[in-house]
Amino acid sequence: MGRKSGFDRTKEERKKLSFYKIFQSADLSSESMRAFPYNIVKSIPEEDFCYKMVIKAQWGSSWEVEVSKNPRFYYMEKLGWNQFVSDNALGGNEFVTFTHKRKMCFHVNIYEQNGKEIVNPRKPVTMASASRSRKEQTESIYKDVKKEEESCESMEEIDLGVPKKKAEEYKTSKKIKSKKVVTDVEEVELKMRKKMKSKKVVNGVEIGESSRGVERIMRKKKAEKSKTSKKKRKQKRKSKVENGIPEFTITIKKSYLKFLAIPKDFVEDHIRHESKMVMVHHPDGKGSWKALCLVRKLRTIFSRGWSKLAREYPLLIGDRVTFKLVEPTEFILVKSKKAKEEITP
DSSP states (O other): OOOOOHHHHHHHHHHSSEEEEEEETTSTTSTTTTBOOHHHHHHSOTTTOOSEEEEEETTSOEEEEEEEEOSSOEEEOHHHHHHHHHHTTOOEEEEEEEEEEETTEEEEEEEOTTSOEEOSOOOOOOHHHHHHHHHHHHHHHHHHHHHHHHHHHHHHHHHHOOOHHHHHHHHHHHHHHHHHHHHHHHHHHHHHHHHHHHSOEETTEEBTBOHHHHHHHHHHHHHHHHHHHHHHHHHHOOOOEETTEEEEEEEOOSGGGTOEEEOHHHHHHHSOSSOEEEEEEOTTSSOEEEEEEEEOSSOEEEOTTHHHHHHHTTOOTTOEEEEEEEETTEEEEEEEEOOOSOOOO
């Protein structure tokens, strides 16, 4: 048989301990990009696991990367990770698979956006050349703008055909006119102030205004106070974080067996404003379920896949459950209280 295709190889890698990442230029060094999937670290044997990993390319190059842990997940340190990214000039939507071979040694296969596998090392783009090209661009733009301004000024002088003396006379007359306008405005303001002083004012309302007008002003003040108090309440309100892990607790109702509404505080603090698939794990490793986190203006819910989870976990009406966000798209679901026996549907 001939050489195996990239698709066949990725099928084989799925059977082994492997994961993938897509390298978009926006977030190459972010913590979520450097994070290990929850299931991978859990599945590596204890004798193989250590806090130093090796990333190895198929052409022989390798990179040592330190591994660290925060309360939520294991992740790769920036120093070695950034070296791997820059050496392979990643950031153009490449699809990269990481397959664990032995003792924290991961073999990588890199595929371009068009699906073609990279089998030879790329030439990395150096920071110096990138900054030099940006500097040259800004200088050329600045020169072009300066030329345009100069040409516009010369065109104006030609079109007007006004001698310098006349232009200066025109400027001085303009200044005199503007001074006159200012003095006129000042006189009007003085007259208005005198009128205001002559009128009696009580609580910001002139005597002589109707009682209806007073009520309207009082209503406005109340509305402004309520708005400010609401803003303060919003600033104080934050979702619960236990031991560095964000979480929310909820009691299962009848409707929650079909779909589950996620609290607004938690959504604002920890979930980006876009729908995505998430994984929900049993704390004892009895199962994992996929569910769609559907983000809408009014509320955010777990929809597709949630009813299957509720059936298989199982969840019952009256159960008190806690969701712990261990990774950006992974939760652990803990049932902290047994269902009440006597609950009528």
